[in-house]
Amino acid sequence: MIKQMQSQWFLRFALPATLSFTICGLLYLTLNWAALRIDEVAETRQKGLVTLTVSKLRTAIAHDQESATVWDDAVRNAIARNLEWLDTNVGAWMHTYFGHDIALVLSADRNLIYRFSTEDGPRPDDLARAYLPLAERLQERLASGDTEGTNERVLSIGEADLVYVGLRPAIVSVKPIVSDSGEIQQEPGQENLHVAVRFLDGNLPNEIGTEYEFSDLQFSLAPTKDLSRSFVPLISHSGVVLGYFHWIPFRPGSSVLQATAPALVLAFVAIAAAASLFGGMIWRRGTRLASSRAELLHQASHDSLTGLANRAHFNKELSKRLEGASEDKLSVLFVDLDRFKAVNDTFGHPAGDKLITMVATRLRSLLAKALIARIGGDEFTILLEGDDAQRADQIASQIIKCLNQPFDLEGGAHASIGASVGVATSSGKTDYLELTRQADIALYHSKAAGRNTYAIFGSHMDELLQKRRRLEDDLREAVASGIQIQTFYQPVFSLDDGKVASFEALARWMHPRQGFISPEIFIPLAEEMGLIHEVGTLVLRDVCKLLFELPAIRVAINVSVLELSSPGYALRVIGTLAASHIDPNRLEIELTESLPVDKDGHFINNVASLRAAGVSFAIDDFGTGYASFSRVQTIDADRIKIDKSFVDDMDKADNKAIVMAIISMARAKGLKITAEGVETEAQRAALQKLGCDDLQGFLLSRPLSEAAVHLLVKGPERRAVAV
Missing domain, CATH: 1.20.1270 (Substrate Binding Domain Of Dnak; Chain:A; Domain 2)
Known part of the structure; x- marks a missing residue:
């Protein structure tokens, strides 16, 4: 039991x-x-994830820098040592927008130009020991022409590492300050440098922890002994452990x-x-x-600002769809915003970002089925398939019309921009790189055609682009050699006694294969390439040499408004004259363009400085520009030159009346008057009767070489003949 x-x-x-x-x-x-x-x-x-985040921080800081270092204005203001501008755009702005703790601008010899710090910061020598090796290595790479690591997202090379700044570990990144347009040429390795510092032991761990949901993320110099916490070492490129991030793991x-x-x-x-x-x-x-x-x-x-696809994703999708396209057409559109930089400059970067997001919204609304990507600051790409690809030209026109409508920014501000569009269409299987290259070439032609329009790629475009690039390369070589750019001198004769009153210096390009190339071609090209200052320097050098050899003559030079608007131009001219022992009263500057928007005051300051030194001013091609009469009021000119177009048609009553009005106005202002393009005796007699002071033209003399000028000045009195 x-x-x-x-x-x-x-x-x-x-x-x-x-x-x-x-x-x-x-x-x-x-x-x-x-x-x-x-x-x-x-x-x-x-x-x-923590290790990846720290690695991405190096890249992110360098990418942040490019928003301010790949910028023409940054190059100019760094060269000009404009500390106020640097503080606003590469110091305080970089801290506010990206959270950088320290920002520095260094000269080519690695001396400090500008410093921004959120606190008293480390000692200068501690800071220098952190960035100097990176700066020196970057300059060596720049000087050697190294472009490793640059791509459509990374615009310039740089050096970044985890280093100690004094006793504090930090990410230090060094980037060159370079031109975004390519118009400002700098000797490789001699660029000003931008240094960004982000401390690892400050508020950065808290920011990372908040963003990625790491509990109690902290920095320490030694690994934690608390078994309840995880940690990862922070290692520099050289293998040195600077410290550790540790947190309570999930x-x-x-x-x-x-x-x-x-x-x-x-x-x-x-x-x-x-x-x-x-x-x-x-x-x-x-x-x-x-x-x-x-x-x-x-x-x-995807692009973080707009949510659109980025360049890498767009190229990947384009390549995949082209491989499976069979006989179907695909079209790629490159869209570049016109006048976007003006919005950034006028309203600031936040307004520019707002505008970019509004552009993205309009493109999505217009092309709901298309793959749209943002591949740069103000550049977009669009992939069209099916029926949309067949009518790519109509869609390009719709995009331009859509983006032409004003944008309402914050604070009641309005922005009107516009867009240029390049179109390339493929039938069947095509290499995606070739298709995007064709769209890029078409975009170049649409912008060259006056912007706010579109162009469809044709085989002739490639040939024209290659010809243009060859000419650009040849012009760079010509300017660098200092031999091909030659200066000729056209005499200006006095109507009183028929003697030579002065000379006008004219730049000519003697191309080794094409012969003389017209200034009407290479001067605008030099302005676009940022070489106009070098061309002007070559001409001024030749003019000073002639003035020194012939003490009795005066010479006028044609100066681009771009030159006169650059800081320090007046000082360079006055210094060149002084070095050649030339009296500034013997030099006259002829302006050939309408006045710029002189928001920085460089143009007016340069004119005032040159006039104070004794240089006189003339307004060339007078009467042809919409601002000609207002320029006489703005510039305290000494002479006006009546344009050849009025002289050619002196027999017409309207043109003769215009010439009479110009002369009367000049007399009332006390200005000297020179008539250009005189080719007949009848013109000469009529201008003399109307009261011109001097004449210039093929009737009297063609432009002369330097040797011919010596013969004319030193020989017996006679009318010059072209040589």
Whole structure:
């Protein structure tokens, strides 16, 4: 009886309890092992994410710098040592917008031009020890022409590393300050440099922790001994460990196990519920991690400002669709915003960002089915397929019309920009690089045609572009050699006695294969390429040499408004005259363009300085520009030159009346008057009767070489003949 009761007790209580305990124990051990493995995987992923984040920070800081260092204005203001501009655009702005702790601008010899710091900051020598090796290495790369690492997203090379600044670890990045348009040429390795510093032990760990949901992320010099925390070393390129980031890791397995443990203790019946709860929680945690991964993948393939695809994603999709295109047409459109830089300069970068997002919204609304990407500051690409590809020209026209509508910015401001569009169409399989190259060439032609229009790629465009690039290369070589750009001199004769009154210096390009190239071709090209200052320097050098050799003559030079608007131009001219021992009264400057928008005051200051030194001014081609009469009021001119177009048609009553009005106005202002393009005796007689002071033209003399000028000045009095 006792044995039976013991057996029943065993069967009813002990065995179920033992089995339940065994099952619960095995399940608990299994769950515990699984939880540890999950925690290990999660912790490994978090370590990888922290390491990746620090690595991306180096790239991100360098990318942040390019918003201010690849900029014509930055080059000019760094050269001019405009500290106020530098503070606004590369110091305080970089801190406010990107959170950089320190910003420096260095000269080519690595001396400090400007410094911005959020606090007293490290000692100068500690800071210098941190950035000088990077700056020196960057200058060596720049001087050697190294472009490794540059691409459509990275516009200039740079050097960045994790280093100690004094006793504080930091990310230090050095970038050259270069031209975004290519118009400002700098000797490689001699560019001014921009240094950005972001401390690792400041508020950066808190920002990273907040953004990526790391609990209590901190920096320390030594690895933490707290087993409840994870850590990763911060290692420089040279392998030096600067310190550690440590945090309380998220352990999804342990959290779940703790939540299910009470249910396991209560009874076996809770096993299924506990397992279900465990599975559900794991699934939710996994879903969250998968969502985070998907978000990271999206960020890697899309533009952060507009949400559009980025260049890499666009090229990948274009390549894939071209491979499967068969005989279907695909069209690629390159869209470049017109006058966007003016909006940035006028309203600031935040307004520019706002405008970019509004442009993206309009493009999405107009082309809901197309793949649209932002590939640069104000550049977009569009992929059209099917029927849209067939009518790419109509869509290009719609884009221009859409973006021509004014944009309402914040504060009641309005911006009117416009767009230039290049179109390339492919039938069947085509290399994506070739198709995008064709669209880029078409965009170049649309901009050359006056902007706010579109162009469709044709084979002739490639040939014209290559010809233009060859001419650009030849002009760079001509300017560098200093030989091909020659100066000729056209005499100006006095109507009183018929003698030579002065000479006008004219630049001519003697191309080794094409012969003389007209200034009407190469002078605008030099202005676009940023070489006009070098051309002007060559002409001024030749003029000073002639003035020194012939003390009795005066010479006029044609100066681009771009030159007169550059800081320090007056000082360069006055210094060149002084070095050649030339009296400034013997030099006259002829302006051939309308006045610029002189917001910086450089133009007016240069004119005032030159006039104070004794240089006189003439307004060339008078009467042809819409601002000619206002220029006489703005510039305290000494002479006006009546344009050849009026002299040619002196026999017409209207033109003769215009010439009479110009002469009367000049007389009232006390200005000297020179008539250009005199080719007949009738013109000469009429101009003399109207009261001109001097004449210039082929009737009297063609432009002369330097040797011919010597013969004319030193020889017997006679009318010059072209040589």
